[in-house]
Every structure is written in structure tokens, then in C-alpha cells.
Amino acid sequence: MKYEPGRMGTSEGIGLAVIMTITSIFVSSPAFILEKMGPLAWVLPLIAGTIIISSIFLLAHIFSRFPGNLISITEQLLGKAAANVICLYYIFVFFSLAFMGLREFSENTLLIALPLVDFNTAILWYGLGAAVIVYAGIETIGRVIYLALPFIIGLILISLIATYPLWEVNYLFPWQGYGINQIAENSVGLVGMQVGVIILAIFASSFQTARTIKTAAIFGVGGICILHSVFFIVFIMVFGTKVGMERFLPLFELARLVYLNHYIQHIEAIFIFLWVIVGIVSIAASLFASLFLISRLANLATIRPLIPAITFIIVELSCLPPDVTTIIKLAAKIYLSNFFGAFILPILLFIAAIIKDRRKKSCTCEQ
Amino acid sequence: MVDNIVFKLYRSAKNILGYQPPSTPSPFVLDERRPYDSQPSAEPQPNNEKSLTDLTTLLRYANRLKDFAGRLDTVLRSDSWTEHAKEIKLEFTALDKQLCQLTPVLLRYDQSNTTPKLQRLSTSIEENRLTLEIIYHLPRNNDIRIRDFSVAGNPRVKAFAVFIAGMVDDKLLNSSVLKPLMLFDYSRELYDNDFTGRIIRECLPSTQVKRSNTFASLEDSVNSGATAIIFDGIDEAIIVGTSGWEHRGIDRPQIEQSVQGSQAAFSENFQVNTGLIRSMLRTSDLIIETVKVGTRSQINCAIMYIDSIANTTLVDEARRRIQGIATDYIGDTGELMQFIEDHPSIPFPQSLSTERPDRVAGHLAEGRIAILLEGNPFVHIIPVSFFSFFHSAEDFSLNPSIVNFMRILRLLGALLSILLPSLYVAISYFHQEALPTELLLAIAGSRENVAFPTWFEILIMEFSFELIREAGIRVPGFLGSSIGIVGALILGQAAVYAHIVSPIIVVIVASTGLASFSIPEYRMAASIRIIRFILLAFSTAFGLIGLATIFLGMAVLLCRIKSFGVPYMSPVSPKTIAGYDVVLRGPIFQQKGRPEVLNVKDQRRQPIISRIWEKINRRMMDKP
Numbered sequence: 002m003k004y005e006p007g008r009m010g011t012s013e014g015i016g017l018a019v020i021m022t023i024t025s026i027f028v029s030s031p032a033f034i035l036e037k038m039g040p041l042a043w044v045l046p047l048i049a050g051t052i053i054i055s056s057i058f059l060l061a062h063i064f065s066r067f068p069g070n071l072i073s074i075t076e077q078l079l080g081k082a083a084a085n086v087i088c089l090y091y092i093f094v095f096f097s098l099a100f101m102g103l104r105e106f107s108e109n110t111l112l113i114a115l116p117l118v119d120f121n122t123a124i125l126w127y128g129l130g131a132a133v134i135v136y137a138g139i140e141t142i143g144r145v146i147y148l149a150l151p152f153i154i155g156l157i158l159i160s161l162i163a164t165y166p167l168w169e170v171n172y173l174f175p176w177q178g179y180g181i182n183q184i185a186e187n188s189v190g191l192v193g194m195q196v197g198v199i200i201l202a203i204f205a206s207s208f209q210t211a212r213t214i215k216t217a218a219i220f221g222v223g224g225i226c227i228l229h230s231v232f233f234i235v236f237i238m239v240f241g242t243k244v245g246m247e248r249f250l251p252l253f254e255l256a257r258l259v260y261l262n263h264y265i266q267h268i269e270a271i272f273i274f275l276w277v278i279v280g281i282v283s284i285a286a287s288l289f290a291s292l293f294l295i296s297r298l299a300n301l302a303t304i305r306p307l308i309p310a311i312t313f314i315i316v317e318l319s320c321l322p323p324d325v326t327t328i329i330k331l332a333a334k335i336y337l338s339n340f341f342g343a344f345i346l347p348i349l350l351f352i353a354a355i356i357k358d359r360r361k362k363s364c365t366c367e368q
Numbered sequence: 369m370v371d372n373i374v375f376k377l378y379r380s381a382k383n384i385l386g387y388q389p390p391s392t393p394s395p396f397v398l399d400e401r402r403p404y405d406s407q408p409s410a411e412p413q414p415n416n417e418k419s420l421t422d423l424t425t426l427l428r429y430a431n432r433l434k435d436f437a438g439r440l441d442t443v444l445r446s447d448s449w450t451e452h453a454k455e456i457k458l459e460f461t462a463l464d465k466q467l468c469q470l471t472p473v474l475l476r477y478d479q480s481n482t483t484p485k486l487q488r489l490s491t492s493i494e495e496n497r498l499t500l501e502i503i504y505h506l507p508r509n510n511d512i513r514i515r516d517f518s519v520a521g522n523p524r525v526k527a528f529a530v531f532i533a534g535m536v537d538d539k540l541l542n543s544s545v546l547k548p549l550m551l552f553d554y555s556r557e558l559y560d561n562d563f564t565g566r567i568i569r570e571c572l573p574s575t576q577v578k579r580s581n582t583f584a585s586l587e588d589s590v591n592s593g594a595t596a597i598i599f600d601g602i603d604e605a606i607i608v609g610t611s612g613w614e615h616r617g618i619d620r621p622q623i624e625q626s627v628q629g630s631q632a633a634f635s636e637n638f639q640v641n642t643g644l645i646r647s648m649l650r651t652s653d654l655i656i657e658t659v660k661v662g663t664r665s666q667i668n669c670a671i672m673y674i675d676s677i678a679n680t681t682l683v684d685e686a687r688r689r690i691q692g693i694a695t696d697y698i699g700d701t702g703e704l705m706q707f708i709e710d711h712p713s714i715p716f717p718q719s720l721s722t723e724r725p726d727r728v729a730g731h732l733a734e735g736r737i738a739i740l741l742e743g744n745p746f747v748h749i750i751p752v753s754f755f756s757f758f759h760s761a762e763d764f765s766l767n768p769s770i771v772n773f774m775r776i777l778r779l780l781g782a783l784l785s786i787l788l789p790s791l792y793v794a795i796s797y798f799h800q801e802a803l804p805t806e807l808l809l810a811i812a813g814s815r816e817n818v819a820f821p822t823w824f825e826i827l828i829m830e831f832s833f834e835l836i837r838e839a840g841i842r843v844p845g846f847l848g849s850s851i852g853i854v855g856a857l858i859l860g861q862a863a864v865y866a867h868i869v870s871p872i873i874v875v876i877v878a879s880t881g882l883a884s885f886s887i888p889e890y891r892m893a894a895s896i897r898i899i900r901f902i903l904l905a906f907s908t909a910f911g912l913i914g915l916a917t918i919f920l921g922m923a924v925l926l927c928r929i930k931s932f933g934v935p936y937m938s939p940v941s942p943k944t945i946a947g948y949d950v951v952l953r954g955p956i957f958q959q960k961g962r963p964e965v966l967n968v969k970d971q972r973r974q975p976i977i978s979r980i981w982e983k984i985n986r987r988m989m990d991k992p
Contacts, residue, residue, distance in 0.1 A: 012941055
């Protein structure tokens with residue numbers, strides 16, 4: 002198939018893993034997490050990261066025994082009908098990530114940078130940008146993020162460190178947050194936020210080996226989860242739990258608060274630069290995954306003719322919710338449902354792989 | 369009838385649905401048909417039927433000759449050959465007569481089937497001369513010289529020499545071709561076995577002599593500056609290397625000047641250029657493959673590589689692409705690269721153009737391929753990465769700390785060159801909060817009397833800067849640099865006084881211009897200049913959002929393109945082992961391997977410990 006991308010290495014894998022996990026720092030989800038977890042919100046990225054890395058490891062283990070990608074191994078293990086259903090499910094997942102991201106990034110662009118620009122122009126801008134990048138292919142998306150990674154991480158860390166005059170360590174207490182039960186319940190529920198990392202499994206056949214996927218998961222997801230956790234610690238230390246819950250764009254607000262001296266202050270301009278790059282590329286990655294799955298499901302030869310149509314549908318979908326609050330509420334529900342795709346399904350596939358492996362071995366022994 | 373809304377709507381609908389274009393006269397379009405296309409071709413068309421008859425006649429004669437030769441052999445081996453002598457003589461006479469009759473047929477067949485270039489040389493000197501006159505469009509063509517003479521001998525042999533005036537060394541032609549053939553007295557019979565061989569062995573003291581029996585190879589050699597000598601009664605010509613046209617000697621580099629390292633640059637002479645590289649890379653593994661490019665003007669193109677290092681697939685691909693060019697003329701290496709590079713429509717250069725043989729030698733030693741074109745003083749190196757364009761010639765001659773400082777400076781220069789004007793526009797239009805208050809007030813104060821918007825100020829100044837730069841290149845000699853400096857000073861000062869631009873714009877544009885000169889490769893600097901204007905347009909419209917989007921687009925483009933199959937942003941993205949020479953350069957003795965991305969035959973450049981003397985010193989110190 003022409004849409005099957007070429008061979009991807011660790012750098013592309015890390016790039017994809019990063020772009021699918023780092024987005025949540027830039028949008029309003031930190032405030033939402035803070036509401037659920039209280040002062041212990043910084044633990045969530047670590048728990049969620051551990052769970053999602055475990056899922057990827059389970060899938061990588063399957064790929065080492067059954068070559069292919071997520072859909073093809075589902076077909077091998079559970080049958081064609083199940084593979085189609087799973088394909089449809091992940092189309093929904095990536096579609097939702099794309100359209101929610103598109104709406105949030107466009108809406109917030111009007112808030113932080115271009116208040117006089119028409120909303121439709123902003124959403125078209127992001128949609129068009131993502132579509133153009135999709136034309137370049139998934140390899141390029143991974144490479145671009147890997148190239149930008151030092152700048153993204155470096156500038157986020159600079160923004161965080163630059164707020165040190167405002168840090169109040171006492172805001173991190175009570176350290177138990179809202180209680181262990183609450184934390185456990187929400188952590189598991191919010192794993193769905195990181196469902197995008199499954200993109201590594203969807204393009205598994207394009208990676209050199211299963212080990213490449215594991216490395217990408219460890220360095221990509223692991224690194225970003227630690228960054229996310231550090232971000233939460235700084236965010237809580239600066240704003241506190243109560244005020245933090247009201248902050249709509251936490252990273253932007255942090256960058257805005259920076260005042261080191263007369264010449265180093267208000268560094269949100271840097272943030273805007275990162276915002277656009279991360280926003281457009283994350284939408285493009287989700288869009289590409291959706292297109293790939295649609296082509297796989299419909300057995301199409303190429304994805305390129307679909308790009309304008311699907312982009313248009315995603316732009317239209319993202320215009321449907323009346324405001325960004327609706328999107329945030331919708332996202333919360335979708336994240337919960339994504340737990341199935343992020344964790345349950347990999348476990349199911351792993352069990353099926355073990356059963357099939359055993360059957361194969363017993364057949365060989367009988368012969 | 370009243371023209372009410374119903375009728376208006378009806379008419380509008382009718383106009384929309386049944387739209388007829390207004391009957392205006394058709395615009396002038398230059399006629400693309402060419403009158404000479406319909407005319408019959410000037411070249412005679414091959415008459416296949418006639419040729420077939422001629423060929424059959426010639427074949428019959430050949431068969432008869434073969435039979436006769438067989439019979440003669442049998443008779444001569446037998447004891448009674450004297451009995452058959454009369455019979456044999458008769459048949460020989462008949463065959464000789466038939467040959468005389470068939471000579472016109474042979475000539476006709478030869479001439480009707482092939483274009484003059486593809487014909488073989490005839491034994492008739494007149495025929496050969498006529499064919500050459502057709503090939504070289506004589507007497508219209510003025511610089512093609514046909515010099516008649518006779519070769520000293522017994523009897524004297526009629527001959528002529530063909531050469532192109534201006535491409536041959538007259539002294540060489542006189543002393544080593546015409547003088548030995550015409551003046552030395554040879555009182556011997558020349559029409560003997562292997563006439564041309566004897567002439568080559570005994571008369572021509574030149575080092576470059578070869579035989580040719582087709583007009584195609586003869587033409588090829590004459591076009592390259594050789595002299596062809598054609599003799600009467602001989603269907604073979606002698607080609608003598610007499611090329612010696614005027615050309616520039618080895619000079620100092622004009623564009624890639626350096627404070628360290630070699631100070632030699634390529635010239636227009638192909639052999640000199642290949643020789644310069646050979647003199648720097650003294651290995652028998654250095655291969656120089658020559659391929660002719662262009663159908664009408666066939667120019668030599670050399671593919672240079674080190675056989676024991678360069679990737680064979682890469683060499684094959686370069687050769688395949690060069691051989692696969694179908695055009696009539698290529699005059700420059702830049703033109704050639706546009707025919708063979710992966711993405712010719714993208715402004716970023718995909719090959720490294722250099723005029724320095726030391727640089728070519730360095731890249732060849734890394735496993736890359738050099739492409740040279742006859743008559744061109746620039747050599748292109750493939751494949752390259754984005755970061756190669758920020759390396760300069762003397763990078764390896766200097767200490768790593770100095771080089772790294774300069775490389776960072778160049779990259780910062782490139783970044784400033786691409787971003788500074790658009791960043792200023794974006795911040796001053798949309799994100800004023802990013803500027804300290806005093807600076808903001810200073811900018812506002814300086815712009816108080818300026819009539820134009822900021823983007824227009826920048827556009828005027830950028831445009832003026834580009835004009836000065838272009839004028840500086842085009843104006844001859846020392847005037848160029850004077851115009852550059854005087855133009856910039858006067859224009860900037862006058863523009864500020866006239867309140868056309870604010871002083872800060874002059875500072876920004878001047879800094880941008882200076883920064884753009886820090887990029888060592890001209891084509892990379894030019895492509896960055898183009899992108900700067902695109903960024904300016906988008907940052908004017910969308911501020912930092914537009915700037916970031918176009919910047920991202922540029923990053924996507926750079927990550928997507930390949931230079932001869934090698935990712936352009938390698939070894940950074942995708943990550944490969946590069947050997948301490950990408951953005952920064954490590955100590956030269958620690959660069960053990962060649963770039964992994966080139967997938968060369970021999971990955972190791974030097975052993976892990978390349979400073980062996982240091983190891984010996986340590987050993988000696990450790991000894992009690």
C-alpha cells in the first residue's frame with residue numbers, strides 16, 4: 002500500500018510519542034487535572050505515563066512475535082471483524098483528538114495572540130497548516146518534532162525556572178491531595194489523555210524493530226511525563242490549587258508572570274511560538290493516524306485524496322460545539338472512554354497473543 | 369410591461385444558468401505554430417526498399433567472394449594448383465570487375481542508411497571532405513579549418529587536417545603534426561601494410577594519438593580541440609590531441625576565501641581541475657568517470673569518487689541520473705544539478721558548490737561524490753546535509769574552539785537573517801508586551817514622524833538593500849564595493865532624514881543584511897533571503913502565529929527533502945552517527961568514523977587512538 006510509511010527509527014518514534022503527550026501541557030487540561038487531584042496532581046503524569054508505557058511494552062512484545070501493526074495483529078489474533086471494529090474505534094479516538102485539539106488551539110489563539118482575528122480564520126489556519134503537514138507524511142512529522150524537541154523542552158524549562166521568585170512550596174501541601182482512593186481512581190481514568198501514544202502501535206510496521214518502539218516509549222513518553230510532573234509542581238507552587246483551577250491556559254499564564262528584571266519579563270511571546278508548533282503538529286499527527294486507519298479500513302491505495310475532505314470534516318466538527326467549555330467537558334468524557342484504547346485493548350491483545358502462542362506451541366509438540 | 373422584481377429575478381437566473389461570454393474580439397495570442405514544422409525535413413529520408421536491394425546485391429557479392437576464397441584455399445593446398453590457375457585468374461578478374469561496378473552501390477547504401485555523423489570513413493578523400501563539410505556546415509562555419517597538405521613519401525600522399533580554430537594550440541599543431549608530416553623527407557613507400565599505424569609510429573611525436581574510422585568519433589574529438597588527419601585512399605583517420613585553447617590559470621578563490629589552507633581555486637580547464645583534485649588526493653582509488661552530457665553540444669562531465677569508500681549505489685544513482693539527462697546543451701554545473709537533484713523546485717541547495725579543490729578532496733575522503741563539468745570552475749558535491757552549508761573551507765585548519773565559535777556565529781547569523789525583520793514586525797504589531805517599556809517608547813518616538821506602516825518601512829529598506837547588493841555584484845571592479853558602502857550609507861541616512869523610515873528599521877535591516885553574509889554558501893543565503901520575505905508577509909498578517917507557522921512549514925520542508933537519497937536534516941533528524949562534525953566540530957583526531965548516513969564501504973577514518981605518539985610517550989613514561 003502506498004500509504005504505508007517508510008522505515009522509522011528511534012528519533013521519529015520519540016518525536017511521535019512526544020507530540021502525542023506534550024499537547025496536554027499547552028491546553029487547559031492541567032486546570033482540569035488540578036481540580037480532580039488537588040496538590041498531588043503532579044503524581045498523575047507519572048502514574049499515567051507508567052501505565053501507558055506498560056501498554057506500549059505489551060504491544061511491542063506482541064509485535065516481536067507477530068509482525069505487523071496494531072490492526073493487522075488484531076486481525077491475526079481476534080479476526081477480521083474485530084480488527085475492523087478496533088480500527089473504527091481508533092478512528093474515533095484520533096478524530097476526537099484532532100477536532101478537540103483544533104478547536105482548543107484555535108480558540109485559545111484568539112485569547113493569547115490574535116484577539117481581533119475571526120474565529121473561522123484561526124480554525125482554518127490551523128486546519129490548513131495540519132493538512133499541509135499531513136502531505137509531508139508521518140516520518141516528517143516525527144522528524145520535525147525531534148528537531149524541535151530541544152527547543153520545546155528547553156523553552157518550557159526556562160519558562161518554569163524563570164518563575165522561581167513566585168514559588169511557594171507550602172502550596173504543595175497537604176501532600177496527600179484529596180486522598181489515595183481519589184488519586185487512584187482519577188489516575189486510571191485520566192490515562193485516556195495519553196491515548197495518542199498508541200500511534201506508535203498503529204505505525205508499528207514502519208518502525209525498524211519492536212525495540213525501537215520500546216525505546217521511543219521510554220524516552221518520549223517517560224521524558225514528557227517527568228516534564229509534565231515538574232510543570233505541575235511549579236504550577237502548584239506558583240498559583241496554588243484553588244487559583245490554579247481557574248487558570249485556563251496554565252503554561253501561558255506562567256510565562257506571563259515571569260519577571261526576572263526589567264529586560265526579562267513577560268516571555269509569553271516565546272510560548273506563542275511553541276504553542277503554534279506543538280498545536281499544528283499534534284493536530285497533523287492525529288489527522289494522519291485517522292487517515293491511515295480510514296484507508297486501512299476501506300482498503301484504499303493512498304491517503305492523499307482523502308486529506309482535504311477529512312480535514313474539512315474535522316474543521317466542521319470542531320466548529321460544532323458552541324464554546325470551548327463544551328469542548329473541555331466533552332474531552333473529559335472522551336478521556337475516560339479512551340482508557341479502553343490506552344490500556345484495556347493492549348491487555349486483551351496481549352492475552353490473545355499468549356493464548357495463540359501456546360496453541361501454536363502445543364500444535365508443534367503434537368506433531 | 370413593468371420591470372418588476374419577478375422579471376429581474378428571472379433575468380438574473382437566466383444569466384447565471386445560461387451564461388454567454390460577451391462577444392469581445394479575441395485577444396492577441398502569439399502563434400505557436402512554426403512554419404518550418406510542416407516543411408519536409410532537409411535531410412534525405414532513407415529509402416528502405418532501395419537500400420534492401422543494394423544490401424541484397426552486396427550480400428550476394430560477399431557470398432561469392434567467400435566461396436571464391438574457400439575454393440582458392442582448397443586449390444592452393446592441393447598439389448595440382450597449377451591446373452586451376454587459369455580458372456582462378458578468370459574468376460578473380462570477374463570479381464574485381466564486379467567490385468568496380470558495386471563501388472557506387474556500396475557508397476549509396478552507406479550514405480542512404482545513415483546520417484553523415486554515423487557513416488564510416490571512405491577511402492576517397494573527396495568523399496570524406498564532403499561528409500565533413502555537411503557535418504560542420506561548411507563554408508558557413510567560419511572557425512572550422514580544413515588544411516590540405518601532402519605527406520612526404522614515395523609517392524606523396526594527399527591528406528587534410530580538420531580542426532577548430534581557437535581550440536587548438538597552433539604551435540603544437542605546426543610542430544608535432546604538420547611539420548613532421550610535410551617537411552621530413554621520407555623516401556619510402558607509405559602505401560604499405562598498416563598505413564596509419566606507420567604514420568603514428570614513425571611520424572607523429574605527439575603523446576595523444578589515436579585512430580578513428582567513424583565520423584562520429586572524429587567529430588567528437590575535433591569538437592574537443594583535437595586535430596583529425598584524413599589521407600587519400602585510407603578509410604581511417606588519425607586523431608592527434610592538439611587542444612590548447614586560452615583559459616584562466618589557477619587563481620585564488622574569489623568566493624570562498626579563507627585565511628588558512630590551500631589558496632588554489634578551480635579554473636575553466638577540465639583537465640586542470642581533475643588534476644588539482646588528484647594532486648590533493650594521491651590514491652589510485654580515486655575514480656574519475658567521464659560521461660557526455662547534452663545531445664547537441666556534448667560536454668564532458670566527470671563523476672569523481674574514491675572507489676574503496678563511496679557507496680556503490682550512490683555512485684550508480686549519480687551516474688544513472690547524469691546519463692538520463694535528455695537535453696541539447698548544459699553549460700554550467702548549476703544547470704546540471706537542476707537536472708539531477710531530487711527536488712529542483714525547492715530553493716534550498718541540495719548539493720554543495722565549491723571552487724576549492726581542498727574542499728572537494730575533503731568531501732571525497734568522507735565518501736561523497738564530486739561532479740565536474742567541462743568549462744566550469746565550480747564543482748558540486750553530493751549528497752549533503754543542511755548543516756554542510758554552514759561549514760567553511762578553513763574549518764579543519766583551525767582549532768575546534770575557534771571553529772565552533774565561528775559556526776555558532778554563522779548559525780546565529782542565519783537565524784537573525786531569517787527572523788529579525790519579521791520578529792520586529794510581529795512584536796511591534798501584535799505583542800508589544802514582549803518589549804521593555806523604555807524600548808517600546810523609544811521605538812514609538814522614533815516612528816512618530818514616519819508616514820508609513822512598519823511593514824512597508826521594512827519592505828522599502830529590504831528592497832533597497834537587495835538593490836545595493838545586486839548593484840555591487842553587477843557594477844564592474846572596485847566601483848562595486850564603493851557603490852555598496854556609499855549607497856547603504858547615503859540611502860539609509862537620507863531615508864531617515866526624509867522620515868520615510870525610522871532609525872530602528874535601518875538598524876534592523878542593516879543587521880539582517882550583515883547576518884545574511886555570514887552564511888558561507890551563496891545559494892543557501894539566497895534561499896534564506898526569499899524565505900525572509902515570506903515570513904515578513906505572514907508576520908505582518910498574523911504576528912507570531914504566522915511567523916511560527918511558516919517557520920514550522922520550513923522545518924517540515926527541510927525534514928522532508930533529500931539530497932540524493934540522504935535526508936537533508938541528517939544527522940540530527942533522523943539521528944545518525946555523524947562523527948563530531950555537524951553543528952559543532954570536535955578535535956580532528958577524535959573523528960574516527962565517516963558520516964553513518966552515507967553508508968560508505970569503509971566506515972572507519974582513523975583508529976581509535978590516532979595520536980599514536982602520545983600512546984608511545986605514555987608507555988615510555990610508565991616504564992620504570
